[in-house]
Amino acid sequence: DQQVKQNSPSLSVQEGRISILNCDYTNSMFDYFLWYKKYPAEGPTFLISISSIKDKNEDGRFTVFLNKSAKHLSLHIVPSQPGDSAVYFCAGRNTGNQFYFGTGTSLTVIP
Amino acid sequence: EAGVVQSPRYKIIEKKQPVAFWCNPISGHNTLYWYLQNLGQGPELLIRYENEEAVDDSQLPKDRFSAERLKGVDSTLKIQPAELGDSAVYLCASSMGQSSYEQYFGPGTRLTVT
Numbered sequence: 001d002q003q004v005k006q007n008s009p010s011l012s013v014q015e016g017r018i019s020i021l022n023c024d025y026t027n028s029m030f031d032y033f034l035w036y037k038k039y040p041a042e043g044p045t046f047l048i049s050i051s052s053i054k055d056k057n058e059d060g061r062f063t064v065f066l067n068k069s070a071k072h073l074s075l076h077i078v079p080s081q082p083g084d085s086a087v088y089f090c091a092g093r094n095t096g097n098q099f100y101f102g103t104g105t106s107l108t109v110i111p
Numbered sequence: 112e113a114g115v116v117q118s119p120r121y122k123i124i125e126k127k128q129p130v131a132f133w134c135n136p137i138s139g140h141n142t143l144y145w146y147l148q149n150l151g152q153g154p155e156l157l158i159r160y161e162n163e164e165a166v167d168d169s170q171l172p173k174d175r176f177s178a179e180r181l182k183g184v185d186s187t188l189k190i191q192p193a194e195l196g197d198s199a200v201y202l203c204a205s206s207m208g209q210s211s212y213e214q215y216f217g218p219g220t221r222l223t224v225t
């Protein structure tokens with residue numbers, strides 16, 4: 001049972017434009033949602049998080065939006081830079097401290 | 112501050128052979144996770160330790176997989192015997208504790224079983 005889904009395997013965006021990565025979840029017991037960034041041959045790196053009681057969290061060029069009624073969250077990157085090219089994983093954490101990851105979206109930022 | 116260290120980075124073995132992976136978490140991190148990541152998939156939890164206690168091992172195939180975290184610091188994950196389907200990346204992560212949602216991942220060990 002895939003509790004966190006990323007339906008877009010890949011995304012290409014021009015440098016300077018906005019990148020929007022989407023994530024859907026099924027588990028209403030998640031208390032935190034997280035985005036991780038992964039370069040080839042490296043482990044995932046924590047990028048940004050959002051509590052389930054919030055609807056927006058911003059950190060520099062990165063903003064995560066949470067729509068609990070739709071069980072949907074998105075990561076916005078503005079402006080996109082070539083160094084942002086990586087695989088992005090969405091994850092949800094339940095109150096039992098268990099993390100469930102999506103399958104990832106590969107972002108390519110074209111110079 | 113050193114990150115999560117894993118070794119080896121790559122391992123190629125024949126099926127039915129044993130293999131072991133080692134993880135050294137960030138100093139002071141009480142929680143340690145082992146994840147399995149198949150190609151094109153996200154990480155899937157195998158086992159979670161709080162200090163030296165395995166508190167969540169429901170996804171660990173216990174017939175062939177074992178893990179330990181002696182003294183609540185380093186951890187070892189073992190597969191014996193390995194099967195072709197075990198080929199994957201094995202990721203170790205650590206965090207400050209149960210209340211911390213921020214995990215720090217190591218670079219992973221890529222296992223190839225031939």
